[in-house]
Amino acid sequence: DIQMTQSPSFLSASVGDRVTINCKASQNINKYLNWYQQKLGEAPKLLIYNTNNLQTGIPSRFSGSGSGTDYTLTISSLQPEDVATYFCLQHSSRPRTFGSGTKLEIK
Amino acid sequence: QVQLKESGPGLVQPSQTLSLTCTVSGFSLTSNSVSWVRQPPGKGLEWMGAIWSGGSTDYNSALKSRLSISRDTSKSQVFLKMNSLQTEDTAIYFCTRSSKFDYWGQGVMVTVSS
Numbered sequence: 001d002i003q004m005t006q007s008p009s010f011l012s013a014s015v016g017d018r019v020t021i022n023c024k025a026s027q028n029i030n031k032y033l034n035w036y037q038q039k040l041g042e043a044p045k046l047l048i049y050n051t052n053n054l055q056t057g058i059p060s061r062f063s064g065s066g067s068g069t070d071y072t073l074t075i076s077s078l079q080p081e082d083v084a085t086y087f088c089l090q091h092s093s094r095p096r097t098f099g100s101g102t103k104l105e106i107k
Numbered sequence: 108q109v110q111l112k113e114s115g116p117g118l119v120q121p122s123q124t125l126s127l128t129c130t131v132s133g134f135s136l137t138s139n140s141v142s143w144v145r146q147p148p149g150k151g152l153e154w155m156g157a158i159w160s161g162g163s164t165d166y167n168s169a170l171k172s173r174l175s176i177s178r179d180t181s182k183s184q185v186f187l188k189m190n191s192l193q194t195e196d197t198a199i200y201f202c203t204r205s206s207k208f209d210y211w212g213q214g215v216m217v218t219v220s221s
Binding site: 001034042043044045049055087089091094098099100101 | 142151152153154165167168201203205207208209210211212213214
């Protein structure tokens with residue numbers, strides 16, 4: 001199974017800050033990496049698919065990058081409504097595996 | 108529009124079988140795969156398994172001996188059955204369109220307790 005190591009597990013930042021969250025795969029996942037936002041009590045919301053493709057309706061302050069085993073989600077200017085847990089998903093091979101999540105709060 | 112909705116019992120006794128239904132709309136099960144994913148309280152997500160557009164299934168090896176996923180395309184429903192439930196199976200259970208993992212249901216909380 002591919003292990004997804006996500007960091008940091010907790011992040012506190014100010015409104016307007018640039019924020020980055022990382023996922024490292026235990027082997028090459030060929031850019032088959034999605035990013036999700038999950039707010040308390042809600043279903044996960046797809047932000048970025050296949051590394052760097054912005055899902056329809058998602059603000060452009062969210063972006064993704066990476067290749068091989070290393071992937072990054074960037075929020076260019078943090079907004080109060082971005083408070084949530086973020087996690088990655090690799091869908092390169094079975095079983096699909098998730099990162100452990102990053103809880104993002106506003107300072 | 109694309110929607111998925113999970114349904115099933117909120118409480119299951121230990122050693123019993125869990126049966127959940129995912130009812131989908133806005134897309135065809137014969138053109139898309141659907142996965143089940145679960146999330147124990149306060150913890151991360153675990154992919155449980157999937158049923159592919161052609162009807163074949165795939166399971167997480169950790170659950171394979173206890174898990175069965177099936178579907179009724181005429182009713183646009185996907186079913187999950189998992190036996191021998193234990194307290195550690197307490198979780199929110201989601202179904203998701205796993206062709207792209209783009210749309211998710213709201214999830215159903217299942218508590219395993221006597």
